[in-house]
Amino acid sequence: MKFSEAKNKFVQTWGALGSQWGINKTMAQIHAFLMVSAEPVSMEEIMEELQISRGNASMNLRALMDWGIVYKEFKQGERREFFIAEKDxxxxxxxxxxxxxxxxxxxxxxxxxxxxxxxxxxxxxxxxxxxxxxxxxxxxxxxxxxxxxxxxxxxxxxxxxxxxxxx
Amino acid sequence: MKFSEAKNKFVQTWGALGSQWGINKTMAQIHAFLMVSAEPVSMEEIMEELQISRGNASMNLRALMDWGIVYKEFKQGERREFFIAEKDxxxxxxxxxxxxxxxxxxxxxxxxxxxxxxxxxxxxxxxxxxxxxxxxxxxxxxxxxxxxxxxxxxxxxxxxxxxxxxx
DNA sequence: TATAACTTTCAAAAATATTTGAAAGTTTGA
DNA sequence: TCAAACTTTCAAATATTTTTGAAAGTTATA
Known part of the structure; x- marks a missing residue:
């Protein structure tokens, strides 16, 4: 299995598991994606990777932050917000x-x-x-x-x- | 609060809790209803109490039995099946x-x-x-x-x- | 303070999950 | 064997949840 394939499989699986436990699939997928991302990720990148709309990304990131398991990160000289998951x-x-x-x-x-x-x-x-x-x-x-x-x-x-x- | 009111509230709450944990609301409601029923209950009575169709009752009772938390009970001289929940x-x-x-x-x-x-x-x-x-x-x-x-x-x-x- | 770069909101649309109900299936006993 | 009494199945209808996308909102900086 290739890295990109494995990553995708992990994100899909985590999303499905979330659904089964009453967590919105996209929310679980975003969380999964951030969990395995080595660097902070922009909303744009999340939208691109998971093929979801801006609104969807925004709302689910907010929900993940409300849960306290995803944080905003600001980068030097960057206007955009970046996101990282609680990894512990x-x-x-x-x-x-x-x-x-x-x-x-x-x-x-x-x-x-x-x-x-x-x-x-x-x-x-x-x-x-x-x-x-x-x-x-x-x-x-x-x-x-x-x-x-x-x-x-x-x-x-x-x-x-x-x-x-x-x- | 009256008994019937309390019973209804319990069934509704258990149903909502089920939903939040990825369990079909009706399935959780049937389970709740059986949990607090002193006697074995017929499908007819479940349909009546929860205001659901025969098909819905049948499928969700099957699911509850597959989970091993609801049992069929046969009564002397009765053609119909009765159901009881695991109460332990x-x-x-x-x-x-x-x-x-x-x-x-x-x-x-x-x-x-x-x-x-x-x-x-x-x-x-x-x-x-x-x-x-x-x-x-x-x-x-x-x-x-x-x-x-x-x-x-x-x-x-x-x-x-x-x-x-x-x- | 104006504007560009970004994020949030939310009503409507789409996707998904649940429910219905009638037909098919099964079982019992006359 | 037949028919009555019951249960199961599943395609279509309904309800619920999720998603979209454009408008409104916000913030940084020229």
Whole structure:
């Protein structure tokens, strides 16, 4: 396989994986492209490489920066903006985990707390509902605590975690 | 909040959460509905409750059964099929994690292995590409091993994991 | 401060994913 | 064997998400 072929395959695969996990395909592709780019990349170059419009590139770069996994870089004497991806994978995973916790898991926990707190527990159906949603709240809450715990280590947390699990 | 209201809110929220994680909204809603149903539920009842077509119900129930998180149940003297959800949350999380590993992570790892194995490492760009994709393979591979490790405990693995992390 | 070089916005268009519903398929039991 | 009671399939319709591109906005510097 040639370099350009491999690069393209990687970008496509990362994009598809993103889709499967609820991340816009183009967003994942831009991220993939930046991850394997040795130098900061201009919007123009991203548009060219991925064959996407200016608007699309702009919006998805903004989203990636909101996630905190892509940064702007300014070059001496250059008017244009350049972009680089967070390349430290522990940091990348931490940012993604934290962000998904904040945006998706915590709001879901709030709903679980609310619905499991209904007083209307006369029927067998309602009793079961309360029991299940309480269990679910507990479980999701534990998983979320785990994310907090794990992401505060910062450095090499995945490796550390595996070590712990072995013991 | 009334029971029926709470139930509906839970189903909607679980559906939305599913969407955000790349799972068909209706599939997640059916799963939510079954999770909090005290008794096995017929396809007719699912269609009625979620206001969906027969085809939609049939296809998504099949998908849930393929994931191994919903089962068919036969009732004495009843021609119809009834459905129940896996209600043990450790088991549920294990099944989902294993399935996503098999369907999505392992194929992505294969691609990472392929693209990081290119020989064409003359340029700085190619060298960087190889280095990054190797690191990524390593990281994703470790995360995947972690899933294997964690899901083989079966019972109460999340709680155990938290204990380990504390120490 | 005017203009060129750039980025962002957003309504409309396009692409993608989901849903429908009717026909085909299957199973049970009279 | 037949027909009733059920489930599955899939092409077409619908809904949702993503993408485009041109206009508006911004910023640097002549």
């Amino acid at each position: 994978l522990d940091e990348l995973a931490t940012k993604i985990a934290r962000e998904r916790s904040k945006r998706e898991i915590k709001p879901a926990l709030k709903v679980l707390r609310e619905v499991s707190a209904i007083q209307d527990d006369k029927t067998k159906e309602a009793k079961h509902f309360i029991e299940q949603t309480k269990k679910l709240h507990d479980f999701v809450s534990k998983a979320d605590q785990m994310i907090d715990k794990v992401t505060e280590y910062k450095d090499n947390w995945l490796a550390r975690m595996i070590m712990k699990m072995m013991g | 949350l450790d088991e549920l999380a294990t099944k989902i994690a294993r399935e996503r590993s098999k369907r999505e992570i392992k194929p992505a790892l294969k691609v990472l292995r392929e693209v990081s194995a290119i020989q064409d490492d003359k340029t700085k760009e190619a060298k960087h590409f190889i280095e990054q994709t190797k690191k990524l393979h390593d990281f994703v591979s470790k995360a995947d091993q972690m899933i294997d490790k964690v899901t083989e405990y079966k019972d109460n693995w999340l709680a155990r994991m938290i204990m380990k992390m504390m120490g």
